[in-house]
Amino acid sequence: MRDNRRMTDDRFMRIHDPELLARGERVLGVEFTAMHERVLRVTELTSRLNVLPFDDAAGKAELLAQILGGPPPANVTIYPPFYTDHGLGLDLAERVFVNQGCTFLDYAGIRLGERVMVGPKATFITMGHPVDPDERRRFLGGAPIDVAENVWIGAGATILPGVSIGRDAVVAAGTVVADDVPAASLVAGPKGTVRRRW
Known part of the structure; x- marks a missing residue:
């Protein structure tokens, strides 16, 4: 998380550590209660x-x-409607552009590098429930999303937990991205397939 989060509570930092979530740490009990309270706020x-x-x-x-835990860089553009469930895990670099209707479920951390452009109704999801129905309501797991510099995320794209998107890449409109995207590549289609590289 970036330094301007202004958070000093050790418990907060422990339960919002993307490295713990990336290793499969589960969010439950006290951590879930704290997350739920933040989501409501x-x-x-x-x-x-x-x-x-x-x-x-x-x-x-x-x-x-208030949502982000501090002001975004002055040259960041966010067009409402804008949705996030946590806010404190959203790290926006210089010259990021977020179009209307985007959703950032950022509990495990989302970083958007410099000059990233996000098309309307794109969705970034860092948390999820287990597939096993007996465990589904007992805990959450997740992993951070990292988007490198100068990436373009097309309208309606969905970026799933743990994905990294390389510099200068393009994610086509409507693509579901479940795997890492190489730098300087175009991914498209319902499975986020690499279509070409440059």
């Missing part, structure tokens, strides 16, 4: 953000700072 904040007049830059900046 951020849902309230994003619902307020998403009804502001489009030209209310000050109101938008204030709410985004």
Whole structure:
């Protein structure tokens, strides 16, 4: 997580450590309660953000700072409606552009590198439930998402837990990305297949 999160609570940092989640650490008990409380708070904040007049830059900046744990870089653009379940795990670099209707389920951490462009209604998911029905309601697991510099995520794309997307790559509209994307490549189709490289 980036330094401007302004969080000093050791328990918070322990349960939001992407490396622990990447190793299969489960979110349950006290950790789940803390996550649930944050989700309720951020849902309230994003619902307020998403009804502001489009030209209310000050109101938008204030709410985004509360959602993200600090102000994003000055040249980051986020067009509402904007959805996140946690906010504190979303790391936005310089000149990131997020179009309307995007969703960031960022509990395990999402990093968007410099000049990343995200098309409308793209979804980033870092957490999930086990497949086993007996375990499905007992815990969550997840892994961080890392998007390198100058990547373009097309409209309606879905990026799943643990995915890394290499520099200059393009994810076509509607693609579901479950595997890492090489740098300077185009992935497309329902399985996120590499179509070409440059």
